Amino acid sequence: MPERQISYREAVAEAIKEEIARDDRVFLMGEDVGVLGGAFGSTKGVYDAFGGERVLDTPISETAIVGYALGAAMAGMRPIAEIMRVDWMTICMDEIVNQTAKMRFLSGGHPDVALVIRAAAEGGIGLGGQHSQSFEAWFVHIPGLKVVMPSTPYDVKGLLKSAVRDPNPVIFLEPGVLYGVSGPVPEEEYVIPLGKAEVKREGKDITIVAWGTLLPKTLNAAQTLANEGIEAEVVDPRTLRPLDIDTIIDSVKKTGRLIIAHEAMKTGGVGAEIAALVQERAFDHLDAPIKRVATPDVIIPVNRSLERLVLPQEDTVVEAVKSICS
């Protein structure tokens, strides 16, 4: 029997439903997550299954959404809080950075600071400068947080379930452009541990570390490159903090070349951190300079051609590979 195929957004909703059913401390809160089923449809059916006691539609109050989720976690609940878009996490950065991330340390190792803060991330659908950003680097910079950014329906379901069960606060970023993408997701229970990368395609000539929207683009690029005789190995870190650097280093030792591809801005991006770690630990294995494929330091425009121009595409990855694999 062929494996069941469901969309990324359906996998998100399914993970949330399973975790609410499994643990009576788990609940969902955020703007439009209930009756509507999420502005992007990623919580569809959760309210129908559990009702308003476990699924709270909130006012447009980002600081209160995260602050309340934190307070509820400190008093024994395990909230899943949704901030509709990562762009708006800027509104509640105090709650995330100064409060949630530091609460365990500043309260003497309090055991209950378990919450997940979910948000849609990245661009590609013409939503413009305040609805298209990718801020994973902001959160990777903060000790106390875990940062997860899955790119397939299978991964998002297994990782979201692990995030809900994790005793630490987890920032969970869902690339908005991938919500409609379908893939195999088994019906039976499974979890994927946080902090474990996956080699999505094996190859011997170059390692490409990619996540978010850049993962499917990179896999397509790898196929194009294979037709031209270059075998790229594609590693999806899936969790960016803690980062599974060992899997990346192992791959680089095999291929001798590294590209990091992400949609976030190039300057200060997680790609820079990975490049630094690899040169610290595997400098002697590198046969070429490390390259980054990322959005140049611009503000994401709405116009389709302009947006396509600034966001890295499959071609951008192909060209970057060729520039160091000649």
Next chain:
Amino acid sequence: MPLTKEALLNMYRRMLTIRHFEEGITEFSRQGLVPGTGHVSIGEEAVAVGSCSALGDKDYIISTHRAHGHLLARGADINVILAEVLGKATGCTGGKGGSMHLSDFSRQILGTNGIVGAGINIAGGVGLAIKMRQTGQICLGFFGDGAANRGTFHEGLNMAAVLQVPTVFVCTNNQYGLSMPQCKACGNIDISARANGYGMPGYRVDGTDVIAVYEAVKSAVDRARDGEGPSLIEAVSYRLRGHSMRMDQMPGGSDYRPNGEVEDWAENKDPLKIFRSKLKELGYINEKEAEQLDAECRQLFESAADFALNSPEPEPETAFTWIYAPEGVK
């Protein structure tokens, strides 16, 4: 039910303990024994003690950067709190949080906060958990007049009303946000009046009168416990010291108040003097007993000082713990 003699004397004892504690750490700060700084609440003891006396043992509190009084009013261990203020290993966060980050989970004190106004949402969230778990507790969230002008006040109180959480919001209006007088920081100085805009009751009480504070908070606590939702209480008091111990030691660090204002409040509206007169009037205490109680509370601080000053420094490796849950914790 009116407060018993025993309850009132216990409240007075707590207020005196707070006063001695904060006068003591002010001196320690001058001597360089307090890392960083600390924010004393001298003049605001009636708000801390009146509010906490209205709580049951299982109720939660969330507090602010100016929190020693709240901790001691709630019955936290004075030794542990003083050790934390001094950054010692025996403090409630092992010397890692200091004066602004105090907690005592055995007394349901879930934490204090270095960010003005951040505790308001957290207190609402604790209330949400209580409501979802149906435990019959309430959460009391302290904040100040400065915090009332932050967005978190608006979002947090509105959310509390929308979700009907059992949280009582207590605003200690000490009339200054650092150097900024409240009358210049608010379009309408009556913070309690804002409650109406959120659909919850608001009360403004004399924050120098511990019994008035107790009664207002008690009625809000009873209401929350009966499932009738949140309330806002504004207790108007006065910060008799500067913003922080460190700032008070800076030349000119307290030169922003009108001449005679501090002296007037200290002379005429000191909550300890007011309460002592009241207790004498009721015949619950005479001058000699009052002196004795004062000496006992001073002794509590002295003995805490012995404990804290003789406590060890934190071990170096503790700088790297409590950032994440230990491996294997579920």
